[in-house]
Amino acid sequence: MDVTTRELGRHTFTVRTWGDPAHPMILMLHGFPEYGGAWDEIATRLSDRYYCVAPDQRGYGASYAPDDVGEYATSKLVGDMVHLIADRGPVIVMGHDWGASVAYGLAMFRPDLVSHLIIANGVHPVPFQREMAAGGAQSEASQYINFLRSEGSEDTLAADDFGKLLKLFSAKMDMSWLAGDRLNAYKAVWRQSGLRGMINWYRASPLIVADPGVPVEMPDLPLDRLKVHCPHLLVWADGDTALFPISTEGLEDFAPSLTRAHVSGADHWLLHQQPDSVADIVSNWLG
Numbered sequence: 001m002d003v004t005t006r007e008l009g010r011h012t013f014t015v016r017t018w019g020d021p022a023h024p025m026i027l028m029l030h031g032f033p034e035y036g037g038a039w040d041e042i043a044t045r046l047s048d049r050y051y052c053v054a055p056d057q058r059g060y061g062a063s064y065a066p067d068d069v070g071e072y073a074t075s076k077l078v079g080d081m082v083h084l085i086a087d088r089g090p091v092i093v094m095g096h097d098w099g100a101s102v103a104y105g106l107a108m109f110r111p112d113l114v115s116h117l118i119i120a121n122g123v124h125p126v127p128f129q130r131e132m133a134a135g136g137a138q139s140e141a142s143q144y145i146n147f148l149r150s151e152g153s154e155d156t157l158a159a160d161d162f163g164k165l166l167k168l169f170s171a172k173m174d175m176s177w178l179a180g181d182r183l184n185a186y187k188a189v190w191r192q193s194g195l196r197g198m199i200n201w202y203r204a205s206p207l208i209v210a211d212p213g214v215p216v217e218m219p220d221l222p223l224d225r226l227k228v229h230c231p232h233l234l235v236w237a238d239g240d241t242a243l244f245p246i247s248t249e250g251l252e253d254f255a256p257s258l259t260r261a262h263v264s265g266a267d268h269w270l271l272h273q274q275p276d277s278v279a280d281i282v283s284n285w286l287g
Helices: 036-046 074-085 098-109 125-134 137-141 144-149 153-170 180-193 196-204 275-286
Strands: 002-008 011-018 025-029 051-055 091-096 114-120 232-236 258-262
Touching: 002 074, 011 036, 011 074, 025 036, 025 074, 025 098, 036 051, 036 275, 051 074, 074 098, 091 098, 098 114, 114 275, 125 137, 144 153, 144 196, 153 180, 153 196, 232 275, 258 275
Parallel strands: 025 051, 025 091, 091 114, 114 232, 232 258
Antiparallel strands: 002 011, 011 051
């Protein structure tokens, strides 16, 4: 793995790479509260055939991390990645958690830069918003978003050596993979950036979270613009307690070239819990 800094739209970002730049490129987009290094297990397994590129996205690590919430609008997050891949595109794009929102944004709004889209336990904005507005199980599971959006949540999460962040991170899921040197590396990244930037992703998002049992009207969305026309792979582990499978129902309406694959014995953190299975699925699907 190589770690470099790159100027993307006049801002500095940390970027990790694995493999030969002559190989087809996979852009790997992490979620909350991870960083580019979270892809190491998957990238190591794919780097014999692919050039894997994983940036610390805006707000993470030593990458550009403005305080203003408006600087974390999806258009700006997608724009950062356009700067990263514009001279390579079209490329394969893979996203997990919040990284999925940027990956979907690239595929929907810059289809010229995306040859294949891979999502691992992440959600398309329309089915996800539908379930968050419904007031059901996904709405209940997503109530933590309201806490994250509250002023000062970053200070609460950072207290006691990130104790509450780690508790939120686990959320009834298996966190045995986050220990020892890996845990120290994560804490080093959180100290480097602070938590405000990464939490601003939640504050900037237009997603509406209904109270449990109190459905709200589904917002009017530009459905025709929110479609993925390239081949799309969704890799899903059903043990996820943050994102439920119901939030992927109807995805075929927005991604007609969709393939679904399931990973056993894993939850939201499948990239760490079952890296062999995930890498095999990706490699076989890409052919």
